[in-house]
Amino acid sequence: MRKFLPVLVVGAIPTLVFAQQNKVSSLVDQELSSLVATYKTIHAAPELSHHEEKTSALLAERLRSWGYDVTEHVGKYPNPDWKGYGVVAVMKNGAGPTLLVRADMDALPVEEKTGLAYASKVRAKDDSGADVPVMHACGHDVHVTSLIGTAKVLASLKDQWRGTLILIGQPAEERIDGARAMLADGLYTRFPKPDYAIALHDNSDMEAGKIAVTPGYALASSTSLDVTIRGRASHGSRPESSKDPIVMAAEYVLAIQTIVSRERSPFDPAVVTVGSIHGGTKHNIIPDEVHLQLSIRTYKDEVRQQIVASLERIARGIAIAGGVPDDRMPIVEASKTEYTTSMYNDPALTARVASAIERAIGKDNVVERPPAMASEDFPFLGLENHQIPIMMFSLGAIDADRIKASLNGDAPLPSLHSGLFYPAHEPTLRTGVIAMSAAILDLLKK
Ligand SMILES: [Zn+2]
Ligand SMILES: [Zn+2]
Numbered sequence: 001m002r003k004f005l006p007v008l009v010v011g012a013i014p015t016l017v018f019a020q021q022n023k024v025s026s027l028v029d030q031e032l033s034s035l036v037a038t039y040k041t042i043h044a045a046p047e048l049s050h051h052e053e054k055t056s057a058l059l060a061e062r063l064r065s066w067g068y069d070v071t072e073h074v075g076k077y078p079n080p081d082w083k084g085y086g087v088v089a090v091m092k093n094g095a096g097p098t099l100l101v102r103a104d105m106d107a108l109p110v111e112e113k114t115g116l117a118y119a120s121k122v123r124a125k126d127d128s129g130a131d132v133p134v135m136h137a138c139g140h141d142v143h144v145t146s147l148i149g150t151a152k153v154l155a156s157l158k159d160q161w162r163g164t165l166i167l168i169g170q171p172a173e174e175r176i177d178g179a180r181a182m183l184a185d186g187l188y189t190r191f192p193k194p195d196y197a198i199a200l201h202d203n204s205d206m207e208a209g210k211i212a213v214t215p216g217y218a219l220a221s222s223t224s225l226d227v228t229i230r231g232r233a234s235h236g237s238r239p240e241s242s243k244d245p246i247v248m249a250a251e252y253v254l255a256i257q258t259i260v261s262r263e264r265s266p267f268d269p270a271v272v273t274v275g276s277i278h279g280g281t282k283h284n285i286i287p288d289e290v291h292l293q294l295s296i297r298t299y300k301d302e303v304r305q306q307i308v309a310s311l312e313r314i315a316r317g318i319a320i321a322g323g324v325p326d327d328r329m330p331i332v333e334a335s336k337t338e339y340t341t342s343m344y345n346d347p348a349l350t351a352r353v354a355s356a357i358e359r360a361i362g363k364d365n366v367v368e369r370p371p372a373m374a375s376e377d378f379p380f381l382g383l384e385n386h387q388i389p390i391m392m393f394s395l396g397a398i399d400a401d402r403i404k405a406s407l408n409g410d411a412p413l414p415s416l417h418s419g420l421f422y423p424a425h426e427p428t429l430r431t432g433v434i435a436m437s438a439a440i441l442d443l444l445k446k
Pocket of ligand 1: 138174416417
């Protein structure tokens, strides 16, 4: 008997896991039509960042009805006009690890052009008071609905896990200040501090039914930087009495191209983009100053700091070479609000979540993707120096036929943030809930 015991034990574990996965799949299938209806409701009523009032209320109401301890209005911004619409739902289920799962809730000022029956026709005032169209063009409606589905599965299978589960609805991801607003309002002091944090994001070029992971650095930090090149104004016919900021700005744009190519190691990926340049009012006037708006992307924070220092040094050097007086030196300012850190998917956590999802949806449906220089504010929830292991996986959201057509060159796929983007909602939601539930059940397993 003794001899056979290890065999019995080894055999018993996959059977249990298999039975649990069957339960999850059948629960999700029972819920799917209700989840699709919820998805369409949220999709048709998108809300801009800092204004997620109805979306957060809907999420809070569902989570509360399944026994979660829900707190609303979590989030404090530096701007007192913005309300924090963060939702924190806690389910305590005995001793064990604490896991946080995040879904972002905000939509974008994009006009929907999908022509779908449940397309958004919403218009709203943005923070500057302008009337803008609003659309869930980044799929955050998929994220909220997946969180609702996952919450139901975990509440129904409470006897299969232990520990503390925290589900959060995060506002203002698109403005990258929502995660920080929740932390500033006591996310980790008023509520249990997690041992891990995980999230998903839909993907506009991957098949629905599949998920992707990227161990290690996956997304870049993003820093918005404003540069004012100051000179001395003059009549356009009298360059000798000017310090021409337009010529200096032109030199600056070219000079900073060598920061990445000559100052950085090729093994430290970085991007320096000048996204906007404005100066002057008329043909025959040399203006006083020129404004530039830059975006910097890096993985490592020391690289980010070195690039900011180089941008300051080169701006000053060009001003000195141009004979600009000391009191008119350029101003280089990194935004303190439009900033996010890079996303480092903890390799061990990523491997664990990936294998849990592989067992749930099949090995062939879990792939590895290379990193990108795009950005997210989810990594703030990992705190500085990767104190809390985090990971985010990509959720395929597109019909296989559309992917095939795009690969043939017949119909290019609209990217996220496009007014033409639409997910194959049913298989995407099904996979999103099954994958996230599998990850949670593994991280909080008994
Ligand atoms: Zn987005
Ligand atoms: Zn997004």
